[in-house]
Structures are given as C-alpha cells and as structure tokens.
Amino acid sequence: MIEFKEVTVVYDKDIVGLDNVSFKIEEGEFVFLVGKTGAGKSSAIKLLTGEIKPTSGDVIVDGIVVNRLKRRKIPYLRRAQGVVFQDFRLLPNKTVYENVAFAMEITGKKKKDIQRKVPKILSLVGLSERANNYPNEISGGEQQRVSIARALVNSPSLIIADEPTGNLDVETSAEVMNLFEEINKMGTTIVMVTHSEKIVNDMQKRVIQLENGVLVRDEENGVYNIGA
Amino acid sequence: MTIASFITVTCCLFLFGVFVIFSMNMNYIGKQLEQQCELQAYMYLETDEPQQRAVYEKVLQLDNVYDATLETERQAFENFKKQLGEDGDLLDGLEDKDFLRSSIKITLHDIRKSNDTKKAVEKISGIEKVENYQDTVGKVLSLTGAVNKGSTVGMIVLMIIAVFIIQNTIKLSVFAREKEIHIMKFVGATDRFIRTPFVIEGIMIGALGFIVSYAVILFSYTPAISTVKDLIKMFDFLPLQSCALQLGVMMALFGTMMGAIGSAVSIKRHLKV
Ligand SMILES: Nc1ncnc2c1ncn2[C@@H]1O[C@H](COP(=O)(O)OP(=O)(O)OP(=O)(O)O)[C@@H](O)[C@H]1O
Ligand SMILES: [Mg+2]
Numbered sequence: 001m002i003e004f005k006e007v008t009v010v011y012d013k014d015i016v017g018l019d020n021v022s023f024k025i026e027e028g029e030f031v032f033l034v035g036k037t038g039a040g041k042s043s044a045i046k047l048l049t050g051e052i053k054p055t056s057g058d059v060i061v062d063g064i065v066v067n068r069l070k071r072r073k074i075p076y077l078r079r080a081q082g083v084v085f086q087d088f089r090l091l092p093n094k095t096v097y098e099n100v101a102f103a104m105e106i107t108g109k110k111k112k113d114i115q116r117k118v119p120k121i122l123s124l125v126g127l128s129e130r131a132n133n134y135p136n137e138i139s140g141g142e143q144q145r146v147s148i149a150r151a152l153v154n155s156p157s158l159i160i161a162d163e164p165t166g167n168l169d170v171e172t173s174a175e176v177m178n179l180f181e182e183i184n185k186m187g188t189t190i191v192m193v194t195h196s197e198k199i200v201n202d203m204q205k206r207v208i209q210l211e212n213g214v215l216v217r218d219e220e221n222g223v224y225n226i227g228a
Numbered sequence: 229m230t231i232a233s234f235i236t237v238t239c240c241l242f243l244f245g246v247f248v249i250f251s252m253n254m255n256y257i258g259k260q261l262e263q264q265c266e267l268q269a270y271m272y273l274e275t276d277e278p279q280q281r282a283v284y285e286k287v288l289q290l291d292n293v294y295d296a297t298l299e300t301e302r303q304a305f306e307n308f309k310k311q312l313g314e315d316g317d318l319l320d321g322l323e324d325k326d327f328l329r330s331s332i333k334i335t336l337h338d339i340r341k342s343n344d345t346k347k348a349v350e351k352i353s354g355i356e357k358v359e360n361y362q363d364t365v366g367k368v369l370s371l372t373g374a375v376n377k378g379s380t381v382g383m384i385v386l387m388i389i390a391v392f393i394i395q396n397t398i399k400l401s402v403f404a405r406e407k408e409i410h411i412m413k414f415v416g417a418t419d420r421f422i423r424t425p426f427v428i429e430g431i432m433i434g435a436l437g438f439i440v441s442y443a444v445i446l447f448s449y450t451p452a453i454s455t456v457k458d459l460i461k462m463f464d465f466l467p468l469q470s471c472a473l474q475l476g477v478m479m480a481l482f483g484t485m486m487g488a489i490g491s492a493v494s495i496k497r498h499l500k501v
C-alpha cells in the first residue's frame with residue numbers, strides 16, 4: 001500500500017515539483033501517472049524510491065514512512081521495489097543473464113537460488129534464448145524486458161516504471177505492456193509514468209494526473225486526455 | 229590505476245619512512261645522552277694518582293651518587309685521541325704536557341638533586357670545579373623533541389598528500405563506473421557492497437607503494453647510516469635489524485590506510501542516490 005499525505009516538494013530556487021499532493025494506492029493496483037512535461041511525475045516516483053525527500057508531508061510505502069527512513073535502510077526499501085526506466089539502465093559489460101543475476105547477488109542471495117530463479121524470470125519475459133547476449137546485441141524491446149526481469153527477480157510487491165515504453169515503437173510497447181499486465185495479474189502493484197495516450201486508453205486502468213505539481217484528476221478506468 | 233599516481237604514492241611513503249627512521253634515531257640518541265654522565269668533577273693539576281683515588285672513594289660515598297668513574301690524565305688523553313679518530317696523530321708528542329686533567333664522571337640516583345650533589349662534591353678537597361651537564365643534555369633533548377615534532381608535522385602533510393593522490397586515482401575509476409554504481413543503488417545495493425571493491429583498489433595502491441618504498445629503505449639504510457656515522461662519531465645509530473620491523477609495520481599501515489581512506493572519500497559523493 002502506498003500513501004502520499006499532503007506531499008510538497010520544493011527544489012532549489014523555489015521550483016515546485018509537487019504541491020500538496022495526497023493519494024492512496026492499494027495492494028495489487030495498476031496506476032498510471034500522467035501529465036505534461038515538468039508536471040512532477042518523476043518527482044513522485046523519486047519519493048517512492050527514497051531518492052529525494054519531501055519538503056513537507058509523508059510518503060508511506062507498506063507502512064514505512066520513506067522520508068523518515070535512515071540512509072542506510074534505503075537499500076532494503078529498494079529491494080522490495082522493482083524499478084524500470086525509459087533508458088533500460090543495463091550494465092553493458094554483463095550478459096542478459098548476468099544483468100538479472102546481478103540484482104540478486106547484490107542482496108546477498110545464495111548462488112544456488114540465483115541459478116534457479118534467473119532462468120525462470122527470463123522465461124517469464126520471453127528471453128531464455130537471449131540469456132548469453134550482451135545488451136548491445138539485442139533490440140530495445142528486449143533490453144526493456146531484461147530490465148523488467150531484473151526488477152522482478154527479487155519478487156518485489158511494487159513495480160515502479162518511469163516511461164518504460166518511451167524509447168520503444170508502438171508494437172514493442174504493446175508487448176511490454178502485456179508483460180506488465182501479466183505481472184500485475186500475479187498480484188504485484190504497478191505505478192507507471194507514461195506519455196502514451198494509446199497505452200492509457202487501451203489499458204483502462206486508474207489514472208492520476210498531475211499539473212504543475214498539483215493533483216488535478218484521479219479516476220478509475222481513466223483515459224489519457226491531459227488537455228492541450 | 230595510473231603509473232604516475234603509483235609513483236607519487238611510493239615517493240610519499242618513502243619520505244614517510246625516512247621521517248619515521250629519523251625520529252627513531254633521534255630518540256635513540258636522546259637515550260644515549262640521558263645515560264651519559266651527569267656530573268663531571270675536575271681535579272687540580274697538582275694532585276697525584278693516590279690523591280685522586282682518595283677523592284674518588286669519597287665521591288662514591290656521597291648519598292645521591294649512583295656510580296662514578298675515575299678518568300686519569302692518561303686515560304683522558306687516550307679517549308680524546310680516540311674521539312679525534314684519524315686526526316688523532318695530531319696529538320703525538322703531547323703525551324707529557326699537562327693540558328688534560330684527571331676527572332671523575334658521576335651518575336646520580338636522582339637527577340633532580342644534581343645541584344645539591346654538585347655542591348657536596350665541590351667541598352671535597354682536591355676538586356677544583358664540578359660541571360653539571362644537565363643543561364647541555366637538556367638542550368640537546370629539547371632539540372631532539374623539536375625535531376620529532378617537525379617530523380610529525382611532515383608525516384601529517386605526507387598523509388594528506390597521499391590521501392589526495394589516491395583519492396584522485398580512485399575518482400577516475402569511480403567516474404568510469406558511475407553508471408554502474410547508480411544502477412547498483414537502484415537495485416538495492418548497500419553502500420558497503422559498492423564501496424568495497426574501490427577500497428580494495430585503494431589498499432592495493434597503498435600496498436604496492438609500500439613494497440617498493442620499503443625495499444628501497446631496507447637496501448639503503450645501512451650504507452646511509454655508515455656515511456652519517458663517518459661525519460658524526462659521537463653517537464651510535466640504530467642498526468637496521470632493530471628498526472626494520474617497526475618501520476615496516478608503520479609504513480604498511482600508513483600506505484594501506486591512506487589507500488582505504490582515499491578511496492572511501494572519493495566514492496562518498498557517488499553513493500548519495
Ligand atoms: N533535481 C532538480 N532540481 C531542480 N528542479 C528539478 C529537479 N528535478 C525536477 N525539477 C523540476 O521539478 C518539476 C517537476 O519535475 P519532474 O521531473 O517531476 O517532471 P516530470 O513530470 O517527470 O516531467 P517529464 O514528463 O518531462 O519527465 C520541473 O519543473 C523540474 O524542472
Ligand atoms: Mg520525468
């Protein structure tokens with residue numbers, strides 16, 4: 001469960017990222033975060049991962065007040081989250097398999113567990129054949145599926161995605177979105193930032209819209225329609 | 229790791245080692261001075277040997293006297309000749325001239341009472357004057373103290389330079405892996421997990437620098453000391469085997485700690501994600 005309680009983020013030089021934003025997201029929901037450039041979507045996501053702290057208000061994830069978490073506890077928060085970015089953020093000198101395994105190694109998992117889990121996750125995202133390829137040897141859609149596999153491998157209860165289809169064509173985007181929907185059906189909460197009208201309208205999920213840092217719309221089965 | 233930074237770290241460590249060995253020898257010389265005689269009582273030229281013996285016995289019976297040695301004219305002459313070393317033949321033919329006096333060297337139980345003892349010795353007949361070397365010894369000791377302070381300051385300066393250099397070297401390799409570090413942070417790696425390989429790299433730089441600089445010092449110490457000893461004959465210097473271990477431990481600690489600190493400092497900024 002995620003809760004934003006009257007969250008305000010002010011950056012240097014009084015630039016407002018978020019302005020008194022409150023909302024709740026329940027376990028297992030699929031939520032789109034939409035809005036124009038600079039609306040504050042990425043700021044909201046950075047609050048969830050503990051990368052930034054609110055100027056005022058509280059950000060609560062699974063009962064933990066993220067903004068009050070000690071710095072050295074943040075890694076453990078992130079292990080319970082899977083993060084997916086527009087630019088994939090894969091390690092270029094590691095293979096597909098190694099990129100995914102890496103996320104488990106970091107958390108100190110046993111080698112045996114890693115060897116059992118990684119192939120399962122790779123087959124879930126349809127990349128078993130590509131396990132030994134390097135990121136520059138596979139397509140953008142495949143790279144994004146690797147980063148989704150990496151986000152999934154530690155069995156997080158929450159997946160956070162900031163424009164995951166931003167660098168993909170329509171067809172590949174649809175494939176990746178199908179994958180997210182499957183993951184969501186298995187019970188994982190998904191919070192996704194997107195600029196794609198088509199995706200939002202096709203998926204018929206809850207939509208939260210931000211405008212200049214203010215929450216202006218929050219509706220179930222919403223459409224994109226962020227205005228001119 | 230660049231060759232240049234390895235060389236600079238090695239030079240820093242070498243200088244550090246020289247400072248350490250220098251101050252170890254200063255302390256060693258200080259101890260020698262402390263053990264040297266504290267009072268020296270000179271007898272009148274007219275006194276003959278039996279009279280001198282009698283005076284010597286009296287001195288030995290004084291309260292605060294720990295030990296005393298009688299140095300007769302002849303012995304004084306021989307000692308002087310020895311101190312001059314190769315130039316000793318200057319004295320040839322002067323054996324019978326009365327220019328050196330018999331004296332008694334006195335060490336004390338309690339140095340603090342040296343003035344009282346000096347007065348007591350002066351009262352013994354046959355003694356012309358008593359010299360108190362406390363002042364000289366004190367001056368030399370405060371000089372070695374100052375030199376020690378100076379080399380401590382030098383060591384601290386070197387420490388800062390070494391940390392700075394190692395930090396810059398590590399910075400380059402951190403920079404090359406910045407993206408990787410960020411990814412690791414997003415997947416939930418702890419600071420320690422990320423820091424460890426860089427700290428190991430820093431320690432390796434320090435350790436390599438240590439091996440080279442320590443080897444240079446080990447090979448050059450004995451020849452260097454014998455050169456210095458030719459110039460300053462008064463003092464003994466530490467033989468290599470009695471300072472090598474302590475020096476090695478200090479240099480190894482210095483090198484590896486600087487490496488660890490330098491790399492920890494340079495990665496700190498990148499962990500704030
Ligand atoms: N580190 C920062 N320092 C200063 N201002 C920032 C910083 N990050 C974001 N901002 C500002 O905060 C506001 C919200 O930014 P944010 O990145 O949350 O927008 P966004 O909705 O993700 O935009 P986009 O769709 O372009 O990614 C913007 O005005 C932005 O310029
Ligand atoms: Mg953004």
